[in-house]
Amino acid sequence: MAKTKILFMAAIIIIIPILTPNMYIMQIVNMICIYIILGTSINVLTGFTGQLSLGQAAFFGVGAYTTALLNTRAGLQFIPCMIGSVLITALFGIVLAVPALKVKGSYLALLTMGFGEVVRIVMINWTPVTNGTAGILGIESPVLFGFAFDSLKKYYFLIVAFVILGLAYQNMIIHTRTGRAFVAIREDNEAAELTGINVTGYKIRAFVLSAIYCGMAGCLYAMMIRYISPDTFTNNISSVILWTAIVGGFGTVAGPVLGGIIMQVLPEALRFLGDWRLVVYGVILLIVILRFPGGLYPYVQKLLETVNKKKAAADAAEEG
């Protein structure tokens, strides 16, 4: 049974690029994938570990800039750029984690938001390195072992590989001691401390892991759009990343997938509303938060369960 499922999934993954009518739609699909990775980052940090972060755009940006600089200044190709992005964002993750250990709730949210803003201000003003508001042009497409991912369709497969990697890793982590520690910290910080869990260590781990996901996404983004500037990595984007995980479902494994799809598709689907598009979009998001505090994924899950139950009942009826 598992094998057919995997084959089915693989089939869908392969069919998607064949079905997309043009490059522009392909780009949307690719962005959905990048946002799935970003959503996973905050899912790990906030959904599972309960550390509210409104500064994910900073990690995303750092990852993107690292790749951009390594590629345009040092001529490095994909793999070293990805490694570089991951390492540098991990470092930033530690930098944020240290003060974050001491605060929680609103204060933590504010701290992370401030972190995001400071990083952005540095991006804008540290002109010799980041080229300031002008941004960095001419980033190359990834070249992996001589194979160039120079079209959006080819790039899709590279991104999907990382999406699967990220989701699989998230799934694995949840079922280990680390994952249980994360949840324990989320549920009750003090109690977790009392039961001997190294809260400090796990929190740092959560921040670093979250940062790494964003760094990955940043690298992929930089090499896809081939141009980055500080305007891309604002507070607004941090909010969007947060919404991605919330709407999908905090603390669920597939929440980011659902969230990524909804967050990117919804504004497009609302185009017919013209100017009011974003207002309605925001209102819909608010309604989701208010009505579905656990995210939409649990509802999808229930739906699947009822479908399965019906199917099982039908099977039983047939046999019986």
Added chain:
Amino acid sequence: MLFQQVLNGLTNGSLYALMAVGVTMVYKSLGMLNFAHGDTMMVGTFITLTFIKAGVPFYIAILLGIACAGVLGFMLERVILRKVKFSSFVNLLIATVGVSYVLRNTAMVIWGTSPQLFPSMFPQTLIKIGSFNVTPQSIGIILITLAIITGLHLFFTRVKIGKCMQLASSDPEGAAMMGINVTYMRFLTFGISAGLAAIAGIMIAPLTYARVDMSATIGMKAFAAAILGGIGNLWGALLGGVILGIVEAVGAAYISTAYRDAFSFIILFIVLFVKPTGLLNKKIENKL
């Protein structure tokens, strides 16, 4: 140069203080930061501008604008926050972020994205003090802020409803037992907080133009000021705002103009690290 910068710092600081008061009131009442505060300020400012452009006499337009902002604050509490109250804290915070988003985009559709001129309530003639030029604007903002905060202090300590509001914030169970309608007090808190934001916006808009993104930096600085001075503390908000304003102005003049906005965050980091309760608070706040 130094005098000019300190004066600027005091002026901006007063505005941060006004915003910080609104933030701190809501925090005390609800236990969390209202991320829609900055955009409430922006909307209040634009509503006032709309009234002014429609021909309403200037000061009446201001009062109307403040009142409308107050209503917005009420609605926020009633419609959104009450519903989310029993859900997780994270959702509550996100809800305010969502409201902020909706407010900003609605403002963009209604009033457009270009900055607009906002008339000042102060005369434009410069006052000469020694060899320096001082605008009535600066003096006016500082005085008005002081007046408002003093007024609020008196309200919270002498006037019955004010005292009830204070009690409902610091000890909800005790207040409920005394027959105070805690929910209603919270409702009022939001409205007043929103009105204060509108006043701040109306005073700052002549300097920076009314723009739909005006909440961007001032929102966070208000939080920083409130936390610096001591969250939940009225005078803390004033102190925090003033310190922030001056540090920012002097820092911009002598260290770096480009990183001006970063100073408030740096202060925030330091405060959160060293003394999260802020300057004027003694007790450790247990609230989230």
Added chain:
Amino acid sequence: MKKILLWGMALLAAGTLAGCGSTGSTAPAGTAAGAAETTSGTTAGTTADTAAAGAPASGDTFTLGLICPLSGSSAVSGQILKNATEMAVNEINEAGGINGNIRIVMAEVDDEGVPATSVTAMQKLVEQDKVQAVIGAQASSCTLANMEITKAAKIPQITPASSNVAVTQSGNPYIYQMTATDELHMRNIMKYMAEEKGAKTFAILYESSDFGTGGYKIAGNLCGSYHLEMTANEVYNSGDTDFSVVLGKMQKADPDFFIFWGYHTEVAMICKQMQQYGISYPVIGQGYNSPELTNLGGAAVEGIMIDTAFDAANPDAKVQEFDKKYTDIYGKGYDQNAPQSYDAVYVIKDAVERCIAAGKDYTDGETLNEYIASTSWDGVTGVTAFDENGRMDKDLLIITIENGEHKIVKN
């Protein structure tokens, strides 16, 4: 968990294909690139198919792309650009279209003045709308970013507004600059101030964007040849609201005049603060020639000088005709982008017509490009001709603001 991913992927496939539709009809615009103010990372590119009214139908159409800021702080300038372009397109279509029978179909995208958004917006124009020529962008940083795409797609692009010299110095054969470059502006400014006003020193205040820094670099390069000395230079970020520090520093340097290189929102504020702090120096510069300048600056911008390629105060017959036409339809208030984009449309029309007259295929980007390169069109902004880099020379005016009105100081 596998099931989850399975359904996730299925939803992904269904969602994107259903929600996004295909090319042409609903034309959903904007891919996900971090849009600063607006959405969850999708660009705010609305595609309005403004097919001109009342044109006799023939099978052939020419798709003209327009990319400019329709939201954000440059929205006013972008809207002016759009108005003028549409005016030209409508005029041409009402007369039957290009060559009498080719209707122009416009595809517009909002790039918000943000380079990253501009890149994806251009991708949309090229990939989805299949444009045959592009007018835009407005901000130099946006044009520098998005012109790579038209270059790769071999589609001619004319920017009526981006003045950074790098635009036509990058070896891109498909880009044309129909606005005076920063260098041209700066030469005119320096010549005027040095020769006619006898100035010896200046201080420059510029925006940190590509546009502003371009001006700063040029000032540094050229000042020597006019015997001018730069005694102070200060920079500000777009969106800044407090200029007391930079103004104070410039005042300390006590130059003969100030040069401003930025956009109207900030410049209006800077002038107000100059008034507030009692800082009084002649101001001249470029980039802030917008009707909004007097709206936002009021009395503070009296006496400010602007170097521009076009102004309604110019008594030339063609200028006055354009002024009347534009004001009749769109009301008062436009900047030099308007006549420049208007002429840009006509330059494209002229190139297509010459191409057809020579029996060549105008739908081939490379061919059309050759004809645009050989343009010599006498339009509202004078005679347009491009050099081998796609750069164009124009005579410039210096105007000043007197009683809220523009007045020509130097022709």
